[in-house]
Amino acid sequence: MSGAAPARLPAYSFNFAYLDEQTKKMIRRAILKAVAIPGHQVPFASREMPLPYGWGTGGIQVTASILGADDVLKVIDQGADDTTNAINIRRLFEKTAGVRTTTRTAAATVIQTRHRIPEVPLRDGQILVFQVPIPEPLRWLEPKENETLKLHALEDYGLMHVHLYEDIATHGRIARSYDYPVLVHDRYVSSPSPIPKFDNPKLDRSPALLLFGAGREKRIYAIPPYTRVKSLDFDDHPFSIQRWDRACALCGARDSFLDEVVTDDRGNRMFVCSDSDYCEGRRGAAAPEAADD
């Protein structure tokens, strides 16, 4: 309500990787705690980011806090480097951190991902950062935070087991195809983020450090390297992953997660690798080196 015309606007510049150092320190503390208690969700004071909540702000904050000038960053969404959201997050770090980026899984030191784990096995020293929408695996069974905290503290996962059992009783199978709950280090039931259950086995004893960031829900959790991760199941209904009765139309892979592409309105489909780097690598295309920038 002041009568004066708007004042001068401030000059605007960013710290390395956008976040200020105090915030990074706070997030690193949360990450350390998360690594010390595998699978446990650690609350952190999530910040507003220049990208919307729900679009990877948790992963972005984790990545921004661990990124150093020497790191090589890869960003994927749905397994691919060229999906719109992956491009946008990579652009953010190119703009604010100026780090080298790559599309090659093997060349990256930090990989931020939404909904996939790369097909190429990760190695020691790499960090995979997951974007997580709902970190609480029990949320769909019990919406109240106060209650789910108690269930985790008491290691009371009966609710989850009954839920999975009811699926079998009703549908003949566990009707969960992604975000399939896992037991981390024989203690915490955790959400692997909405990766397809196809990727769950890659979590088990992974040589890479796996960090999970949920910005809107303000939680960080971790699976340290070589930690045991078990997908929940029953002796008579063992966990199984998706299989396709066809190969990738581009590279012929039979061992990768396939995207279904609708090619016309007469029911024709083609199936291609969701992991674009894996597919290109197999085709021996010139793409990988050239795509580095």
Added chain:
Amino acid sequence: MYVAVKGGERAVANAERLLGEERRGDPEVPELSLAQIDQQLALAVDRVMTEGSLYDRALAALAIKQARGDLMEAIFLLRAYRTTLPRLGDAQPIDTGAMLLKRRVSATFKDVPGGQVLGPTFDYTHRLLDFRLAREAAAAPAAEPAPASAGAAAPRVADLLGREGLMEPATAREAEAVPDLTQEPLAFPAERALRLQNLARGDEGFLLALGYSTQRGYGNTHPFVGEIRAGVVAVEYVPPELGFAVEIAEISVTECDMVNQFKGSANAPPQFTRGYGLAFGLSERKAMALVDRALRARELGEDVGAPAQDQEFVLSHSDNVEASGFTQHLKLPHYVDFQAELHLVREMRADWERARHQTLTEAAE
């Protein structure tokens, strides 16, 4: 064909350029200045500052311009800027009792010390489109100057009731630092200071609807407007090297004290209880504090059952930057999850067909 499915860097860059073009609109029409937005869309600026939780009219005006008038987008822009700002210290609590009043009404008493001041309100306007405003350069007739009596001391109405002991005392926080919602993750149960911060930043529409629900019986709080006051207050800060308070700014705020009946409990006599709301600028609808009072149900020993009384429900869903982001993320690629679901539905469908076929075959035999 395969690449076309996957979007691309150029598409993202082009979309951003197209947005800039559309934002400007017809170049024949003069461009909006930030001063015009600040002065003539002042209530939009007030809302963006309140929910953006940053008091800066110029930046809020810029955000509104950049967001093409989409206030939620403008709030998001302001929040994303705010989060990068350094924190120099905590201001002293503002004294709304010493407010330079622009508006002050009470619905509980016909007259109160300091008087009733309508101020620039829509309340008693006839909502008829004023076609004179469509003509540019139409100068508004000047309002009569306030009588000399205005500016007399206007103590808060809730405090007047308090003297009689009929109003629960306002509990001041002593010494301990005020918690900060933006620096610590919210945990439940949340104390009132945190709840009020959350409500101040919360979406006006969401809080309006929740407040409304309490009036329709979902957690009735029997509210009266004890007082709404709007005007300018001083912001004071004690620099450590000085040790005394200095005024660093004047801000405009709207404060609302709701008065609610309370039948008393084992620990408290029957009395009136408070619901409180504060917002930047003239944001009266937002400040009307039905939800704060509803959220106090548990500590006052009332039944808790309605959505507006459930603090986890209210505080977890009030923020429109969070709500808008998560709702709109559904636009992002979900090819992988959807493929996994397709796979599952096809399998279950095959089971279903098999079972049905078997049933039909058995029936036929």
